[in-house]
Amino acid sequence: MAAQAPVTPSSPAAERAAALRRANLRVAVTLATIAAVFFVGIIGAHLIGGFDEGTSVLGIGVLLFLAIAIGRNVFGKR
Amino acid sequence: MSTVTPDQLGHGHDDHAHGHPTGIMRWVTTTNHKDIGTMYLWFSFTMFLVGGCMALTIRAELFEPGLQIVNPEFFNSMTTLHGLIMVFGAIMPAAVGFANWMIPMLIGAPDMAFARMNNWSFWLLPPAAILLVTSLFVPGGGPSAGWTMYPPLTIQNGMGMDLTIFAIHIMGASxxxxxxxxITTILNLRAPGMTLMKMPLFCWAWLITAYLLIAVMPVLAGAVTMLLTDRHFGTSFFNAAGGGDPVLFQHVFWFFGHPEVYIIILPAFGIISEILPAFSRKPLFGYASMVYALAGIAILSFIVWAHHMFTTGLPTAGLLFFMYATMLIAVPTGVKVFNWLATMWRGSITFETPMLFCLGFLFLFTLGGFTGLVLSIMPVDIQLQDTYYVVAHFHYVMVAGSLFAFFAGVYYWIPKWTGTMYDERLGKIHFWSSLISFNVTFFPMHFLGLAGMPRRIPDYAQQFADWNMVASIGAFWFGLSQLIFLYAVLKCIFHKGEKAPAKPWDGATTLEWTVPSPAPYHTFETPPVIK
Structure with a gap:
């Protein structure tokens, strides 16, 4: 069987498209991770203890979420 | 706001179909943002009619004192499912429908970033809706604990509650x-030159809404998962009998529930912010402050949840914190209302149907916001908790707020969607009929609430009879008014009207008006350059 040539981006447009796909995926994975942390976090907090733990986990989650959301924007502008 | 140079008009879009499937398979397999937006909007309207029929069942029962039409258990299921269907099945999907149709066109993108996932997001909704509606017909009856699903009632409900929980999981995933x-589309697919601060405000509103959704939907999913395990797997998160705390559920639910109010209203703010400048023929006043106000409202929405729980025995410091934090939301909201008024100030205003709905929104939403401010005052709220005053308040925000803005959005963009102008006379009849009947329905509820009529009851004392009769008449009138809307939309879809030009509104400046009407199947495959 003849060996197939590896598929590589062959033009600047294809490279741009590949870079865009990577960037899209990066954003999606970050956001999905935040959602997963909130989902697991809220159940975990209740498994560990009561109101104080739950509120603390939620509070820290919200602060981290805001830090990531604002931080991404600030560093993105540099 | 963004502008586009004349040499870019008409570039980068075509209407050939690339041999995509036709018939039913077109809709099942589509990855086109316009098709998916259309499906979201129709799904939402269908659920609006289903939820509306439930509302009319409630109002028919409340037409006069005593039990006439339904038994109390079914009445409770009606109030529960009406709330869940309207929030998760009607209003939220409508907002996503607008986002799908308009965001790529407003930012000059060819489509959404993840087109296949977009298809999947939509097609998760019909099974969830079927689960919700069929919960009425399973042994034990439908869910009857209210849309807030407070334990211990939800732990005691029958199998219908399980179906509801699964429906919420699916809708949350969607x-x-x-x-x-x-978020990915807005951050990564904007046309060259379209900086974040040049984006149309509708995109900003949706960007912030999407962040809110990412943060709070998993919390709701976690809460209902714990409910499920309490019901079937012997845990006691919220089950007092096993050492759990039912009030804890209220904290978690409202941590989702209050931002949810803004998830519903922020896209409406975005639509209003597009339409008011177009019909005032002036740029939006205070664009940057509008963006910061949106962000401010979103951030504050995370720290006010316990104002829904003033009567649960919170410590005084907590009560005061949540009272003042809630009042603080009036500041960014006030900034927005001020800027909308300033946009209209000395504008060359015309009063086509979209503008009428915007003005209706502005007047009634402000009224609903004001009663919200009344309810934020803790000693007052303790008196009015769970009365019809609360029902009146949130319907002024949800219906006259979100729904009127969505009607405005449909009338504004339907020439672009269908290529046909809507019937202006029908639109105006729809507006005035909806405006008057809405107030006939919900304004008397303020009086009922102040007089002490509790919500979620199928029977009531004789002294509440007159205003309930008025509210019921208004509700049926409001319901019938929506058939005018359906007729006006169908006329556009079947092209029974004037052909729409590419830009039917003088004052419109955003990118969607640079493509022909109806918008070609593919737009901005070559991105426009924004100056």
């Missing part, structure tokens, strides 16, 4: 996928 798609 919302999260939709939000990821919207």
């Amino acid at each position: 919302s999260i996928m939709g939000s990821i798609n919207i």
Whole structure:
């Protein structure tokens, strides 16, 4: 069987498209991770203890979420 | 706001179909943002009619004192499912429908970032809706604990509650996928030159809404998962009998529930912010402050949840904190209302149907916001908790707020969607009929609430009879008014009207008006350059 040539981006447009796909995926994975942390976090907090733990986990989650959301924007502008 | 240079008009879009499937398979397999937006909007309207029929059942029962039409258990299921269907099945999907149709066109993108996931996000909704509606017909009856699903009632409900929990899981997954798609599209697919601060405000409103969704939908999913395990797997998160705390559920639910109010209203703010400048023929006043006000409202929405729980025995310091934090939301909201008024100030205003709905929104939403401010005052709220005053308040925000803005959006963009102008006379009849009947329905509820009539009851004392009769008449009138809307939309779809030009509104400046009407199947495959 003849060996197939590896598929590589062959033009600047294809490279741009590949870079865009990577960037899209990066954003999606970050956001999905935040959602997963909130989902697991809220159940975990209740498994560990009561109101104080739950509120603390939620509070820290919200602060981290805001830090990531604002931080991404600030560093993105540099 | 963005502008586009004349040499870019008409560039980068075509209407050939690339041999995509036709018939039913077109809709099942589509990855086109316009098709998916259309499906979201129709799904939402269908659920609006289903939820509306439930509302009319409630109002028919409340037409006069005593039990006439339904038994109390079914009445409770009606109030529960009406709330869940309207929030998760009607209003949220409508907002996502607008986002799908308009965001790529407003930012000059060819489509959403994840087109296949977009299809999946939509097609999760019909099974969830079927689960919700069929919960009425299973042994034990439908869910009857209210849309807030407070334990211990939800732990005691029958199998219908399980179906509801699964429906919420599915709808939550759909919302999260939709939000990821919207954020990625806005961050990565904007046309060259379209900086964040040049984006149309509708995109800003949706960007912030999508972040809110990502943060709070998993919390709701976690809460209902714990409910499920309490019901079937012997845990005691919220089950007092096993050492759990039912009030804890209220904290978690409202941590989702209050931002949810803004998830519903922020896209409406975005639509209003597009339409008011177009019909005032002036740029939006205070664009930057509008963006910061949106962000401010979103951030504050995370720290006010316990104002829904003033009567649960919170410590005084907590009560005061949540009271003042809630009042603080009036500041960014006030900034927005001020800027909308300033946009109209000395504008060359014309009063086509979209503008009428915007003005209706502005007047009634402000009224609903004001009663919200009344309810934020803790000693007052303790008196009015769970009365019809609260029902009146949130319907002024949800219906006259979100729904009127969505009507405005449909009338504004339907020439672009269908290529046909809507019937202006029908639109105006729809507006005036909806405006008057809405107030006939919900304004008397303020009086009922102040007089002490509790919500979620099928029977009531004789002294509440007159205003309930008025409210019921108004509700049926409001319901019938929506058939005018359906007729006006169908006329456009079947092209029974004037052909729409590419830009039917003088004052419109955004990118969607640079493509022909109806918008070609593919737009901006070559991105426009924004100056």
